[in-house]
Amino acid sequence: MEKCKALVIGGSAGSLDVLLKVLPNLSNSLSFPVIIVVHRKHGADSLLPDLLSGKTKLVVKEVDEKEPLVAGTIYVAPSDYHLLIEQDQTFSLDYSEKVNYSRPAIDVTFQTAAEVYGDKLACLLLSGSNADGVNGLKTVKDYGGITLIQDPLTAQVAYMPAQAALHVDIDYTLKIEDMAPFINLLSE
Amino acid sequence: MLLDLPVISEEQVEILLSDLLEHYGYDFTGYSKASIKRRVLRLYMLDKAVSFAEFRFKIINDQVYFKRFVEQITVNVTEMFRDPGFFKTLRNEVLPKLGTYPFIRIWLAGCSTGEEAFSMSIILKELNLLHKSLIYATDLNPTVLEKAAQGMFSLSQMKQYSENYILSGGTKDFSSYYTAKYSLAKFDDELKHKIIFSTHNLVSDHSFNEFQLILCRNVLIYFDRDLQQKVLNLFDESLEDLGYLALGTKETLDFTSVAKRYKRLPLEKIWRKVS
Numbered sequence: 001m002e003k004c005k006a007l008v009i010g011g012s013a014g015s016l017d018v019l020l021k022v023l024p025n026l027s028n029s030l031s032f033p034v035i036i037v038v039h040r041k042h043g044a045d046s047l048l049p050d051l052l053s054g055k056t057k058l059v060v061k062e063v064d065e066k067e068p069l070v071a072g073t074i075y076v077a078p079s080d081y082h083l084l085i086e087q088d089q090t091f092s093l094d095y096s097e098k099v100n101y102s103r104p105a106i107d108v109t110f111q112t113a114a115e116v117y118g119d120k121l122a123c124l125l126l127s128g129s130n131a132d133g134v135n136g137l138k139t140v141k142d143y144g145g146i147t148l149i150q151d152p153l154t155a156q157v158a159y160m161p162a163q164a165a166l167h168v169d170i171d172y173t174l175k176i177e178d179m180a181p182f183i184n185l186l187s188e
Numbered sequence: 189m190l191l192d193l194p195v196i197s198e199e200q201v202e203i204l205l206s207d208l209l210e211h212y213g214y215d216f217t218g219y220s221k222a223s224i225k226r227r228v229l230r231l232y233m234l235d236k237a238v239s240f241a242e243f244r245f246k247i248i249n250d251q252v253y254f255k256r257f258v259e260q261i262t263v264n265v266t267e268m269f270r271d272p273g274f275f276k277t278l279r280n281e282v283l284p285k286l287g288t289y290p291f292i293r294i295w296l297a298g299c300s301t302g303e304e305a306f307s308m309s310i311i312l313k314e315l316n317l318l319h320k321s322l323i324y325a326t327d328l329n330p331t332v333l334e335k336a337a338q339g340m341f342s343l344s345q346m347k348q349y350s351e352n353y354i355l356s357g358g359t360k361d362f363s364s365y366y367t368a369k370y371s372l373a374k375f376d377d378e379l380k381h382k383i384i385f386s387t388h389n390l391v392s393d394h395s396f397n398e399f400q401l402i403l404c405r406n407v408l409i410y411f412d413r414d415l416q417q418k419v420l421n422l423f424d425e426s427l428e429d430l431g432y433l434a435l436g437t438k439e440t441l442d443f444t445s446v447a448k449r450y451k452r453l454p455l456e457k458i459w460r461k462v463s
Contacts, residue, residue: 064438064440065438065439066412066413081409084222085222092410094223094263094409095263095406095436096227096265097265112222
């Protein structure tokens with residue numbers, strides 16, 4: 001990959017623990033934005049960004065609609081909205097039908113990110129109990145981006161990354177402890 | 189690059205949107221691109237369109253399909269008492285204040301299939317204000333308004349709606365408001381006597397009355413910044429002094445030109461016009 005312009009991380013059941021382990025080891029000067037889309041219950045709104053921001057020096061914030069993406073910032077998808085990325089590298093939110101029984105759906109963010117960033121995108125799919133994110137990773141691959149999954153053997157719920165491994169050409173399968181060093185390498 | 193999906197390009201979406209404007213007077217050019225492109229692509233695949241040219245031809249020449257197109261590219265997902273905390277604030281703070289007026293006019297802009305209009309009606313009835321209220325429920329889409337006017341929602345949703353209703357401060361038996369008919373819940377006609385369903389396009393239509401409360405939740409997220417500003421000006425013109433404007437959880441008046449005239453209520457996305 002020439003130069004990574006964005007990293008999207010998707011996860012469901014069992015992914016929070018992974019994030020809490022990865023974030024403290026991320027470089028304090030990442031050269032791209034990190035977008036986190038995790039399934040969570042509607043209503044628990046601002047808790048997740050607060051929880052994550054205690055684990056890193058990087059700025060962590062819940063996405064505001066129409067907000068431009070800024071390098072070195074960690075964005076968390078708000079609960080109960082799909083999170084889309086626009087061609088002008090701003091976020092938009094969408095309250096349309098659930099996809100894979102999920103809103104936010106990881107597929108939606110992966111797919112719209114792929115259309116914007118093409119081969120300068122990396123997407124990582126973590127632990128989870130449904131197949132959300134698998135179609136999205138396919139699109140990412142079609143556009144030449146890097147596809148990453150959590151090693152299913154290290155996942156609390158292996159189904160999601162295992163489904164991705166089954167249906168998508170995955171570039172790298174990462175153990176939890178290898179994720180932060182890998183992400184730091186993507187940065188300049 | 190080999191793609192599985194039949195890809196519609198940004199340019200092709202632009203072509204369809206300018207067709208809609210030219211042939212039907214519907215202006216979607218100020219909508220957020222990623223969302224509308226996803227909706228168009230979804231419909232394209234759902235209806236198994238053979239080619240972009242055929243898809244485009246059908247939208248221009250087939251009135252029935254055009255209606256379907258507009259219905260499908262706009263988002264019509266809604267719930268009763270969605271975000272119960274919001275409805276609790278309406279019930280406990282906003283509506284009692286408006287209840288001191290001789291008459292309450294409410295505009296529900298982008299009402300979709302009517303779930304919020306019926307939610308409002310239920311709260312007004314419980315506050316004993318329904319008799320002196322009028323709810324104007326508008327949408328650009330005539331098809332969803334027809335559905336809204338029937339007051340029938342899926343019975344399978346009622347458990348969720350009943351939970352929302354209780355969390356929003358409702359104390360009655362929620363099922364007393366509807367009768368079950370097969371897979372549908374038909375809401376009491378009394379609830380819709382004070383609702384006027386009508387088409388109104390926020391993009392192109394003007395102000396049509398003065399209101400004490402305007403609700404427009406999860407509509408502005410689909411608009412670009414310029415269009416958001418234009419619509420907020422329309423709301424500002426249509427709202428009486430000391431009236432309330434309510435937006436969706438992720439929408440805001442902050443950083444807009446009308447912000448200085450409004451004071452936000454704590455916690456909820458409700459602003460009061462103060463000057």
